[in-house]
Amino acid sequence: MGAGHTRFGVLDDGPRALLRRAVDGAFSSVDKGAERAAVGEAFLATIGFGGWQIGNSSAVLAEEAGTLGPPTSRVENACASGGYALRSGVRAVERGDVDLVLVAGVEKMTDVASARRRYWLGVSGDTEWERLAGLTFAGVYGLIASEYVHRYPNAREALAEVASKNHDNGSRNPNAHFQKRVSREEVLRAPRVADPLGLYDCCPVSDGAAALLLAPADQAHRYTDTPVFVEGLGAGSDRLAVQERPDLTRFDASRRAAERAFRDAGVERSRVNFLEVHDCFTIAELLALEDLGFAEPGGAVDLTLSGATRASGRLPVNPDGGLKSKGHPIGATGVSQVYEIFLQLRAAANARQVPGAEVALAHNVGGAGATAAVSIFSRG
Amino acid sequence: MGAGFEHGAVYVPRHSLEGQSVPSPDEDTFTMAVGAVEALGTGPHPPLPSRILLVGEFPPVVDWALPAYLGRPVALERHPGDAAGLASAVRDAVDGSGEPTTLVIALDRTGPQGAQAVALRFGPHPVSHVPDWTASLGFEGAAAVARAGLAKIGIGTDVATSGSPPPAAWGADRVAAFTSVGLSQVSEGAYVPRPRYLENLPSRWRLEADRCAQCEKVTFPRRGVCRYCGRPDRLSPATLPRDGARVVAATVIGKGGQPTEFDPQVEALGGYGVVLAEFEPGVRLTLQVTDASPADVRIGDRVGTRLRRLYPMEGEWRYGRKAVPLPG
Numbered sequence: 001m002g003a004g005h006t007r008f009g010v011l012d013d014g015p016r017a018l019l020r021r022a023v024d025g026a027f028s029s030v031d032k033g034a035e036r037a038a039v040g041e042a043f044l045a046t047i048g049f050g051g052w053q054i055g056n057s058s059a060v061l062a063e064e065a066g067t068l069g070p071p072t073s074r075v076e077n078a079c080a081s082g083g084y085a086l087r088s089g090v091r092a093v094e095r096g097d098v099d100l101v102l103v104a105g106v107e108k109m110t111d112v113a114s115a116r117r118r119y120w121l122g123v124s125g126d127t128e129w130e131r132l133a134g135l136t137f138a139g140v141y142g143l144i145a146s147e148y149v150h151r152y153p154n155a156r157e158a159l160a161e162v163a164s165k166n167h168d169n170g171s172r173n174p175n176a177h178f179q180k181r182v183s184r185e186e187v188l189r190a191p192r193v194a195d196p197l198g199l200y201d202c203c204p205v206s207d208g209a210a211a212l213l214l215a216p217a218d219q220a221h222r223y224t225d226t227p228v229f230v231e232g233l234g235a236g237s238d239r240l241a242v243q244e245r246p247d248l249t250r251f252d253a254s255r256r257a258a259e260r261a262f263r264d265a266g267v268e269r270s271r272v273n274f275l276e277v278h279d280c281f282t283i284a285e286l287l288a289l290e291d292l293g294f295a296e297p298g299g300a301v302d303l304t305l306s307g308a309t310r311a312s313g314r315l316p317v318n319p320d321g322g323l324k325s326k327g328h329p330i331g332a333t334g335v336s337q338v339y340e341i342f343l344q345l346r347a348a349a350n351a352r353q354v355p356g357a358e359v360a361l362a363h364n365v366g367g368a369g370a371t372a373a374v375s376i377f378s379r380g
Numbered sequence: 381m382g383a384g385f386e387h388g389a390v391y392v393p394r395h396s397l398e399g400q401s402v403p404s405p406d407e408d409t410f411t412m413a414v415g416a417v418e419a420l421g422t423g424p425h426p427p428l429p430s431r432i433l434l435v436g437e438f439p440p441v442v443d444w445a446l447p448a449y450l451g452r453p454v455a456l457e458r459h460p461g462d463a464a465g466l467a468s469a470v471r472d473a474v475d476g477s478g479e480p481t482t483l484v485i486a487l488d489r490t491g492p493q494g495a496q497a498v499a500l501r502f503g504p505h506p507v508s509h510v511p512d513w514t515a516s517l518g519f520e521g522a523a524a525v526a527r528a529g530l531a532k533i534g535i536g537t538d539v540a541t542s543g544s545p546p547p548a549a550w551g552a553d554r555v556a557a558f559t560s561v562g563l564s565q566v567s568e569g570a571y572v573p574r575p576r577y578l579e580n581l582p583s584r585w586r587l588e589a590d591r592c593a594q595c596e597k598v599t600f601p602r603r604g605v606c607r608y609c610g611r612p613d614r615l616s617p618a619t620l621p622r623d624g625a626r627v628v629a630a631t632v633i634g635k636g637g638q639p640t641e642f643d644p645q646v647e648a649l650g651g652y653g654v655v656l657a658e659f660e661p662g663v664r665l666t667l668q669v670t671d672a673s674p675a676d677v678r679i680g681d682r683v684g685t686r687l688r689r690l691y692p693m694e695g696e697w698r699y700g701r702k703a704v705p706l707p708g
Contacts, residue, residue, distance in 0.1 A: 118638070128580060241666070
């Protein structure tokens with residue numbers, strides 16, 4: 001019944017100020033008000049990028065949120081930390097012994113010196129076999145994209161469309177890291193980072209925080225007349241190193257997570273109005289569409305090129321700009337996706353509003369698919 | 381009785397300039413020695429020598445690394461890298477008790493023909509008692525003489541050199557910048573401690589895997605359990621073939637896309653290719669590409685794997701296998 005979000009980008013604020021701002025925003029968004037003292041448990045999603053506070057970081061959340069006293073813990077599954085923190089938050093609410101649960105995600109990435117930053121960008125893949133072969137995050141997805149592009153014609157165009165579309169959406173998001181549009185041609189011409197992925201195929205390194213307030217469904221009316229309900233949750237895991245998976249071009253963790261979420265929610269895919277998927281690289285959005293069951297293997301190419309996933313299409317994907325344009329503060333991303341869904345399902349997304357949005361899905365992946373969380377929401 | 385000459389092989393780096401072979405930046409006399417031993421066929425596959433005689437200049441790492449590469453303790457003896465040292469090593473190999481002995485000669489760039497390595501196997505099943513051409517084996521011309529001599533007794537040497545000039549990025553000053561980098565680096569983020577690096581050597585250096593009799597699947601890298609059915613008790617060792625894996629994915633890492641351990645390499649030499657190569661269905665390995673320009677190896681190509689320098693860490697070079705293009 002509440003959600004807050006900071007600007008994402010290269011910011012002056014440190015992690016404490018970011019958390020404070022996101023949590024303040026979450027409390028002020030509660031229509032009928034909520035008390036800090038009512039928070040019975042808090043979860044912090046963060047990887048602790050750069051090592052600013054590796055141990056006990058959840059205590060920092062409690063301090064900045066004004067929720068000292070009740071239990072807090074950090075949830076970490078690389079870039080899927082946010083989606084998994086939401087799961088922990090929902091389970092805490094379902095226990096029935098707390099009024100309110102706070103879920104927040106934060107990452108401060110731009111205050112870390114450049115060489116150290118690149119160390120940290122490789123920490124979520126397999127260290128011993130992928131990193132020692134010379135791959136960071138981008139390199140692993142580059143390998144995946146190389147096989148996908150080899151198999152499916154027009155895939156490069158589809159990758160460029162994903163970047164262009166998400167930048168277009170981001171231009172309508174005042175919190176987005178990048179608010180400039182970019183054309184397909186610019187995406188295709190940009191320097192290669194991990195061929196076939198180029199500069200505009202890759203999400204930026206961003207600072208930011210987001211926060212959510214959760215309450216039992218039967219208490220929703222105490223806080224707002226327009227709550228957003230968690231209809232279903234699913235999550236999955238897979239082998240860490242992509243070399244140990246049978247197929248590079250699918251994430252079984254995402255598939256398991258989606259199947260479980262749809263079963264848990266009892267909702268058909270045709271009822272979902274829009275998606276927030278994990279486009280850390282453009283290739284990841286194509287894989288997401290297929291892993292979530294909205295396209296057959298290779299079918300994401302045509303689905304994307306048809307314009308169906310644009311803001312004006314029949315199944316908008318990443319109306320807030322996605323990780324590509326909105327930014328990817330690692331721990332905050334999974335929480336940020338739910339913030340957007342909160343706005344959209346309450347018809348409060350202004351220039352980004354998906355008309356008639358009633359059911360939405362968030363898809364959050366850790367690293368190159370070792371962990372994934374899928375959550376389905378509906379309008380109250 | 382003594383040992384006789386059984387077999388020989390020559391390793392020559394892929395590229396050459398003005399008749400002189402030019403080692404790739406990630407090669408040194410240790411990796412070339414391994415290259416020659418692999419060409420000999422006495423790499424991780426039996427029959428294995430119990431003694432290795434080294435002739436030439438070798439880095440200190442060889443003392444633990446060569447036995448580690450072979451996967452067993454071997455007696456290592458060093459002889460000076462000159463004609464007298466070579467002669468005494470040959471005598472030593474022949475006069476021994478007949479136990480299997482491999483003699484390895486390795487030269488860095490400074491020989492008149494450039495960098496190369498020769499491996500000669502002596503043992504109880506000789507082809508000839510002492511090859512008469514070893515008398516004319518001068519240290520510096522060893523590879524050429526060995527190739528000619530071996531050919532005369534019907535042993536071909538499969539040399540992977542293309543003779544093509546090296547990529548422009550490997551100018552001498554750039555290679556020097558890379559190879560002379562300080563070895564005291566410690567990775568601040570993801571850091572592979574030395575015991576973890578050593579623990580994986582059987583898979584990383586020797587391509588050792590486990591085949592499970594229960595589910596008939598191969599686990600690679602080795603984990604001590606079958607990664608499909610979880611059983612530890614029905615495993616038997618299997619070694620993957622060095623050459624012939626097929627590339628299923630290939631990317632090129634541009635400047636700035638590399639893990640920091642590879643900064644000295646990228647700063648000196650530019651970006652590199654990385655491939656995912658498949659040995660058999662379900663058995664794949666991520667490998668950096670070497671001996672080629674980054675984009676030379678493509679999906680569908682078959683590659684060989686070679687032991688090469690990876691990156692400096694805590695006082696030594698770390699080594700691992702990389703992918704090389706196969707001829708043809």
